[in-house]
Amino acid sequence: MMTFDFSKKTVFVTGAASGIGAAQAAAFLEKGARVFAFDQQKQYLDELQSKFPDHFAYSIGDVREKKALQAAQQKCFERFGTVDILLNTAGVLDNYLPLDKTDEDLWEQILDTNVKGMFLLTKLLLPELLANRGTVVNMASIAGIVAGGGGIAYTTSKHAIIGFTKQLALDYAAKGLHVNAIAPGAINTPMNQADFAGDGQMAEWVAEETPVKRWADPKEVAYATLFLASEEARYMQGNVLPIDGGWLLK
Numbered sequence: 001m002m003t004f005d006f007s008k009k010t011v012f013v014t015g016a017a018s019g020i021g022a023a024q025a026a027a028f029l030e031k032g033a034r035v036f037a038f039d040q041q042k043q044y045l046d047e048l049q050s051k052f053p054d055h056f057a058y059s060i061g062d063v064r065e066k067k068a069l070q071a072a073q074q075k076c077f078e079r080f081g082t083v084d085i086l087l088n089t090a091g092v093l094d095n096y097l098p099l100d101k102t103d104e105d106l107w108e109q110i111l112d113t114n115v116k117g118m119f120l121l122t123k124l125l126l127p128e129l130l131a132n133r134g135t136v137v138n139m140a141s142i143a144g145i146v147a148g149g150g151g152i153a154y155t156t157s158k159h160a161i162i163g164f165t166k167q168l169a170l171d172y173a174a175k176g177l178h179v180n181a182i183a184p185g186a187i188n189t190p191m192n193q194a195d196f197a198g199d200g201q202m203a204e205w206v207a208e209e210t211p212v213k214r215w216a217d218p219k220e221v222a223y224a225t226l227f228l229a230s231e232e233a234r235y236m237q238g239n240v241l242p243i244d245g246g247w248l249l250k
Contacts, residue, residue: 004226007032010080011229012072014063014121015090017041019189020139023218024087024225029055031226036076036083038063039090063090063117069124082128085229088118088161089139093191097151107153114157118164126172133176135229138165140181142244149185158183162240169238180228180236185244188215211246 011028015021016037022044025035029052037045037058045058057079061068076083091114094106118138129136143149144158162181169179186192186206195202207214221243227233228241242248 110153
């Protein structure tokens, strides 16, 4: 039975103030890791800092801004040393808009946040991740595998993340870097609360269309992340792990 001991590891997680990122941060802290969080907002982060004062720190900023990421990297190094595990979790939705309703500003916001931010941070941390034979877990989506999980911009961004994951693994696996991605389906997070608005018919429809007939809790994605970041999973490279309640079976 795997118990997952991360007591000697430093984890850097983006999008940690809510949803999946928050669940990941909490899960790794509970397994003894030192966790450095990065997000645009601080809700929940102060709570984690109070609960785990010696193992948690954070920085506020935008993943699209290189200087903010550099400042966060420096703060993480001063507090915990170099990074062993990078969780690229931050991301935004596009309201399921098709091409004719997607303007250039929205397109750039989605691609810059979901893809460029991942590129900037992973490249910034790559030297220390290679030195530590570290792990990268990228947050893709079922929208990176099939259409329908988002609009044109979101679906494009998540397909790009899967390509980024596979190429990163191919280029650096021989040097000890451990790279995989997660493809969540219907996860009950603040990012998806629009589906629960009003009479909640959209949320009910999504649950009904999912073979297990329910939405997932963010903790279910966090538990899978623990496995992907563990030594037991190091032979997995460039894989995309769906956590979708069977959605892709259809």
